[in-house]
Amino acid sequence: MRKAFHLEVQAWAQKIGVQPKRIQIQRMTRKWASWSSSGRICFSDDLLSEPESFREVVIVHELLHCIVPNHGKLFKSLMKAYLPNPAKAVPATSYTCSKTLESMSKRCRPESRTR
Numbered sequence: 001m002r003k004a005f006h007l008e009v010q011a012w013a014q015k016i017g018v019q020p021k022r023i024q025i026q027r028m029t030r031k032w033a034s035w036s037s038s039g040r041i042c043f044s045d046d047l048l049s050e051p052e053s054f055r056e057v058v059i060v061h062e063l064l065h066c067i068v069p070n071h072g073k074l075f076k077s078l079m080k081a082y083l084p085n086p087a088k089a090v091p092a093t094s095y096t097c098s099k100t101l102e103s104m105s106k107r108c109r110p111e112s113r114t115r
């Protein structure tokens with residue numbers, strides 16, 4: 001599962017033309033993913049059980065930060081260019097890396113986040 005996810009991320013990195021220094025998948029309790037300016041991207045292992053359409057949004061979003069470090073106009077247009085038909089449930093531009101799991105909770109398992 002993790003390996004497949006890694007390959008997915010790498011395939012997108014190639015498509016976008018970026019080379020993140022490090023891709024990590026780890027337990028993250030507050031965010032889906034995080035990006036650091038040093039080129040390291042961490043993904044939450046919760047993504048492994050999310051639908052592909054949602055994973056794509058998160059992957060493309062984080063990889064684009066290697067090119068555009070903010071969420072400005074350029075960022076949004078690139079997002080649309082790479083994901084012209086995002087899943088209805090998760091519009092590509094509605095996800096941002098600063099959103100927490102709770103606020104970006106998905107159709108699938110809303111109850112699993114209650115603590």
Ligand SMILES: [Zn+2]
Nearest residue numbers: 061096097098
């Ligand atoms: Zn972001």
